[in-house]
Amino acid sequence: MLRGRSFVGSGSLFISELSVLFRRRRTWAMLSTISLIPIFLAIAVALSGSALPPGEGPPFLDRVSQNGLFVGFTAMIMAIPLFLPLTVGVVAGDTIAGEASTGTLRYLLIAPVNRAKLLFVKFLGAAAFSIAATFTLMITGIIIGVILFPVGPVTLLSGDVVSIPQALLRIFLVAIYVTISLLGLSAIGLFISTLTVIPVGAMAATVVVSTVSQILGTLPQLESIHPYLLSYYWLGFADLLRNPMDLGSMASNALLQLSYIAIFGSLAYSRFTSKDILS
Amino acid sequence: MGSLVDPEYAIYTQGLTKSFGSHNAVDHIDLRVPKGSIFGFLGPNGSGKTTTIRALLALANISSGEVSLLGYKVPEEIGLALPKVGALVEGPAFYPYLSGRDNLIRFDCADRYADPSTRLERVDQALARVGLSQAASKKVHAYSLGMKQRLGIANALLQPRELLILDEPTNGLDPQGTREVRNLIRSLASEGITIFISSHLLVEIEQICTHLAVMSMGKIVAQGSVEELSTSEIRELTITTNDCERGIQALKSIGITATATGDVLKARIPHDQVAPEVIVRVLTELNVGIKGFTLLAPTLEERFVSLTGEGFDVAR
Ligand SMILES: Nc1ncnc2c1ncn2[C@@H]1O[C@H](COP(=O)(O)OP(=O)(O)OP(=O)(O)O)[C@@H](O)[C@H]1O
Ligand SMILES: [Mg+2]
Numbered sequence: 082m083l084r085g086r087s088f089v090g091s092g093s094l095f096i097s098e099l100s101v102l103f104r105r106r107r108t109w110a111m112l113s114t115i116s117l118i119p120i121f122l123a124i125a126v127a128l129s130g131s132a133l134p135p136g137e138g139p140p141f142l143d144r145v146s147q148n149g150l151f152v153g154f155t156a157m158i159m160a161i162p163l164f165l166p167l168t169v170g171v172v173a174g175d176t177i178a179g180e181a182s183t184g185t186l187r188y189l190l191i192a193p194v195n196r197a198k199l200l201f202v203k204f205l206g207a208a209a210f211s212i213a214a215t216f217t218l219m220i221t222g223i224i225i226g227v228i229l230f231p232v233g234p235v236t237l238l239s240g241d242v243v244s245i246p247q248a249l250l251r252i253f254l255v256a257i258y259v260t261i262s263l264l265g266l267s268a269i270g271l272f273i274s275t276l277t278v279i280p281v282g283a284m285a286a287t288v289v290v291s292t293v294s295q296i297l298g299t300l301p302q303l304e305s306i307h308p309y310l311l312s313y314y315w316l317g318f319a320d321l322l323r324n325p326m327d328l329g330s331m332a333s334n335a336l337l338q339l340s341y342i343a344i345f346g347s348l349a350y351s352r353f354t355s356k357d358i359l360s
Numbered sequence: 361m362g363s364l365v366d367p368e369y370a371i372y373t374q375g376l377t378k379s380f381g382s383h384n385a386v387d388h389i390d391l392r393v394p395k396g397s398i399f400g401f402l403g404p405n406g407s408g409k410t411t412t413i414r415a416l417l418a419l420a421n422i423s424s425g426e427v428s429l430l431g432y433k434v435p436e437e438i439g440l441a442l443p444k445v446g447a448l449v450e451g452p453a454f455y456p457y458l459s460g461r462d463n464l465i466r467f468d469c470a471d472r473y474a475d476p477s478t479r480l481e482r483v484d485q486a487l488a489r490v491g492l493s494q495a496a497s498k499k500v501h502a503y504s505l506g507m508k509q510r511l512g513i514a515n516a517l518l519q520p521r522e523l524l525i526l527d528e529p530t531n532g533l534d535p536q537g538t539r540e541v542r543n544l545i546r547s548l549a550s551e552g553i554t555i556f557i558s559s560h561l562l563v564e565i566e567q568i569c570t571h572l573a574v575m576s577m578g579k580i581v582a583q584g585s586v587e588e589l590s591t592s593e594i595r596e597l598t599i600t601t602n603d604c605e606r607g608i609q610a611l612k613s614i615g616i617t618a619t620a621t622g623d624v625l626k627a628r629i630p631h632d633q634v635a636p637e638v639i640v641r642v643l644t645e646l647n648v649g650i651k652g653f654t655l656l657a658p659t660l661e662e663r664f665v666s667l668t669g670e671g672f673d674v675a676r
Contacts, residue, residue, distance in 0.1 A: 093469065094469050097465070097466050101466060105457060106457065183453055183455065184450070184453025187414075187419050187450075188449075188470075188515065189467065191417050191419070191445070192442075192468070193439060193442035193470075198472075355421070357419070357420040357421055358414070359419075
């Protein structure tokens, strides 16, 4: 019998975590909604004809009708500020608080699972969702782009032209870049999730954090702290679309996100391992 | 006095206290649960039963006192004790969108000592043991309260255990289900498993328990074997007569203070104070007509109520 039974049966807590996460209707609803972003974008461009002058609307929008491979990039730029943090906030905010609110947390802990291990597995689950979200968006973007528009070699921001396989590699790297961008937020969500037994509260707070970070990032008075903001490199993947490829912002972003993971991971650890489980 | 690792006791606490703010939900309790016993943990709502269980399982931090579970110190060595302990804490809890079987698989995956190769077999055995084999593939949100309760017990039975801690396991079960759980507990106990079972209803567990502790407002007010607790020093005297006034006079002459309600006289006397035939003789000598006469030891139930109070209000 397939039905995911043998899947769960054979694995560790991490496989079980993925299985529980991806058998929830909510997870699929969020991934489906994410896939609608490139679909709507492509349809809107296709319907409006090719008359959009360069520089209007989101970056790359003017190129979409000439080359379907740009659908994914454009949709990603549209999804980064709100939609992706929203879905990641839902998953990360739910990690511990969701288990606490249903009472399953106490049964996991007396199974017994080590609290630190549970926390780690929950973080990996949120990271897995981030990967699923960015790749769902990119892959849907490619598919709808191929269906609705001509596809050919891609002109990069530096003016160089790269072949289709090269362009697909860049698309893959952008999806990785955005996934990394969401890891810091996942860690913050995990920490907030250890503070409450009300999952919606933790989800909302996590989304608020991402929004506040982006708002602070627009205030020139706070320029000195901008490089430390969670969202500082979120839109920095344009560097991957130049020739030669500039991996500098990828590295800085990874370092920044790693710092957030270290800080909020430790906070979550110290909070969760000493907490009374009363739900 | 037993040491903390006394092998005689499955659960041993010394001065266990758990406070929320300034309120002691569990107040210096000394639990002594002998290995192999079926231990009834009784107390009205809010008396601290669940809080005690959370502390025993290291779900909640202990405010003060010492706890040992199967000889392991809690919370330091809880990881060594838990694989041998199955528990139901404050009712069952599951993922509603997973089937009963998948829920058990999930919890078994969390058990770092569980053998994955025997997982499905053990899950199906546990389901069969509580009579849920037929409903195993149904999603839990479609389970009745009684079915969830059974699934919770099945979860406690995923591994061979030395101790089962069951917090109100018959909650929500019909009389038939309650009987089945009782039989299940008896058969588990006959395999040598120690059973610690909490309830606010004595009648539910009186028939199966070998030992009892009674909680009231966070304190243990009685503890011991059922025989010890059943031997009462007090007898309840009830006399039905149509001459209450003279009856009271007659009883007073042999040192018994009785109260009258309607045509019934009641008194509580120590069991060795006066023999029943003496009471009857004194009453007949004074021509008090006796229509009914009983001199009984109070039932365990009556003693339980007298220890914990009968009021409807939760103590705190
Ligand atoms: N999370 C909490 N915060 C503050 N007080 C609590 C908390 N949980 C329990 N209490 C208090 O601890 C006391 C004991 O509660 P507990 O749940 O242990 O009772 P119980 O004996 O299990 O009752 P019941 O039969 O209703 O299950 C109560 O006075 C309750 O108000
Ligand atoms: Mg309780």
